[in-house]
Amino acid sequence: MDNITLEMELQKIIETSNNNITITDEKGIILRSHPDHWSIYGMKPDQYIGKSVYQLEEEGLLSPSINAIVLKEKKPSRIMQHTKTGRVVMSTGYPVFNEEGSLVRVISYSQDQTEIWKLQEQYKQLERKVKGYQTEVEELRGKEFVQHSILVRSAVMQQILKTVHGVAKTDANILLLGPSGVGKSTVARSIHKKSNREKEPFIEVNCSTIPESLFESEIFGYEHGAFTGAAKNGKQGLIEQADGGTLFLDEVGELPMAMQAKLLKVIQEKKIMRIGGKKEQHIDFRLITATNQNLDKMVEQGTFRLDLYYRLHVIPIQIPALSERKEDIPILIQHYVQHTNDKYQMEKTFHPSTYDILVHYEWPGNIRELENLVERLILTTEETTIYPKHLPSSIRGMDNGENQERWSIEQEAEGKQDLKKTLEEVEKRLIEKAYQQCKTTYEMADYLGISQPSVIYKLKKYKDHFGDTKTNPC
Numbered sequence: 278m279d280n281i282t283l284e285m286e287l288q289k290i291i292e293t294s295n296n297n298i299t300i301t302d303e304k305g306i307i308l309r310s311h312p313d314h315w316s317i318y319g320m321k322p323d324q325y326i327g328k329s330v331y332q333l334e335e336e337g338l339l340s341p342s343i344n345a346i347v348l349k350e351k352k353p354s355r356i357m358q359h360t361k362t363g364r365v366v367m368s369t370g371y372p373v374f375n376e377e378g379s380l381v382r383v384i385s386y387s388q389d390q391t392e393i394w395k396l397q398e399q400y401k402q403l404e405r406k407v408k409g410y411q412t413e414v415e416e417l418r419g420k421e422f423v424q425h426s427i428l429v430r431s432a433v434m435q436q437i438l439k440t441v442h443g444v445a446k447t448d449a450n451i452l453l454l455g456p457s458g459v460g461k462s463t464v465a466r467s468i469h470k471k472s473n474r475e476k477e478p479f480i481e482v483n484c485s486t487i488p489e490s491l492f493e494s495e496i497f498g499y500e501h502g503a504f505t506g507a508a509k510n511g512k513q514g515l516i517e518q519a520d521g522g523t524l525f526l527d528e529v530g531e532l533p534m535a536m537q538a539k540l541l542k543v544i545q546e547k548k549i550m551r552i553g554g555k556k557e558q559h560i561d562f563r564l565i566t567a568t569n570q571n572l573d574k575m576v577e578q579g580t581f582r583l584d585l586y587y588r589l590h591v592i593p594i595q596i597p598a599l600s601e602r603k604e605d606i607p608i609l610i611q612h613y614v615q616h617t618n619d620k621y622q623m624e625k626t627f628h629p630s631t632y633d634i635l636v637h638y639e640w641p642g643n644i645r646e647l648e649n650l651v652e653r654l655i656l657t658t659e660e661t662t663i664y665p666k667h668l669p670s671s672i673r674g675m676d677n678g679e680n681q682e683r684w685s686i687e688q689e690a691e692g693k694q695d696l697k698k699t700l701e702e703v704e705k706r707l708i709e710k711a712y713q714q715c716k717t718t719y720e721m722a723d724y725l726g727i728s729q730p731s732v733i734y735k736l737k738k739y740k741d742h743f744g745d746t747k748t749n750p751c
């Protein structure tokens with residue numbers, strides 16, 4: 278067959294193939310390719326024919342070039358490329374050697390895989406959703422409690438709920454202790470819901486937010502003309518509003534001393550008198566209090582009345598910090614991801630590495646911090662998958678590195694990093710692990726599932742990182 282016929286055949290193959298066939302010489306100069314196929318890279322023929330693939334890489338038009346990889350590795354290779362035009366392309370390259378064994382050409386085939394890739398992503402998301410539903414079904418089957426929006430899985434919280442719900446129908450005063458954001462108000466509301474007062478008001482008073490000068494009038498109310506600026510018809514106080522129901526005093530440790538004495542009297546007598554009023558009225562309420570302060574210490578220091586403390590302390594319940602009941606963290610994350618997605622009609626998911634970091638985080642701000650962070654991440658992350666890189670650095674910094682390793686691999690799939698560098702980085706870390714754990718290159722080969730010569734090659738490749746290579750006793 279003469280050269281002209283061969284040339285025509287080759288040209289026809291390139292033109293009619295479903296793949297983008299690209300041929301480069303030993304220097305990476307593009308000799309042939311079909312113009313139609315380069316549109317996926319957002320390039321026109323004059324931008325690549327006769328150009329070097331290295332140059333195209335530098336210009337960010339190919340990231341990375343399969344032909345460049347084959348030129349370097351001198352063996353067939355396959356990569357996924359994320360193009361400037363947003364396509365996902367699978368490229369496979371083969372070296373062509375002459376009779377002397379020198380590499381003279383590289384032939385590569387590229388196929389647009391965007392639709393398959395998207396389907397795979399959708400499938401992964403569906404898989405995660407199904408897992409989420411499975412967890413929910415398990416929860417509903419009783420493995421966890423889901424009661425009055427209280428989600429608990431830990432044994433300690435299940436016991437606490439059992440105790441408080443056990444006394445919910447009595448009128449015993451309950452004191453909820455624990456750091457901020459652990460769910461004291463939530464538990465208080467749940468006690469009310471379980472009590473016989475369920476249909477009556479639940480009045481929540483945050484003692485730290487009412488200025489001392491207004492406290493008395495807010496709590497006890499006042500009669501017409503009680504003081505300058507008082508409302509014309511007087512005002513019902515918060516205790517009066519709780520008549521028949523539950524009065525929940527949050528941050529009770531913040532109560533001014535003078536108010537402590539008045540509150541003690543109300544608790545003992547269940548009677549109040551409005552400011553400027555002439556007669557006392559009986560109020561039927563159940564009292565629940567909460568604080569994140571150490572009341573014992575405050576009593577010792579003389580800033581909290583001992584007699585009031587005894588009154589409030591009838592059933593003390595200590596709610597532990599989230600870091601002391603880590604089993605609750607996964608269901609809380611799942612719940613708030615689902616809840617926020619539903620609330621804003623979104624479909625964001627947490628990458629498993631992100632999820633792992635959050636599950637192991639200490640959560641100093643407890644459930645409130647968790648709830649706020651999940652909501653913020655879902656609202657402010659543009660991508661549908663939330664990666665560790667989206668987490669605040671204070672949380673990312675707590676990770677031991679394993680998750681960072683996992684997500685850097687995923688980032689490569691997102692095309693946000695240079696694929697070649699990412700793969701090299703991952704390879705280097707795996708080889709480092711093998712290097713630390715194995716005595717010989719044969720053991721390393723077994724450990725890594727590659728041949729021993731490949732181990733030698735890779736150790737040489739990263740010699741700056743490892744120093745001298747391992748000795749081979751065999």
Ligand SMILES: Nc1ncnc2c1ncn2[C@@H]1O[C@H](COP(=O)(O)OP(=O)(O)OP(=O)(O)O)[C@@H](O)[C@H]1O
Pocket residue numbers: 426427428429455456457458459460461462463464527569609644645648
């Ligand atoms: N077990 C739970 N399941 C789901 N959400 C919860 C749970 N416990 C608390 N939360 C949520 O966490 C947030 C903080 O809870 P809550 O206000 O009850 O804490 P707190 O201990 O009373 O805080 P503070 O001491 O600051 O008043 C709320 O948005 C609440 O809905």
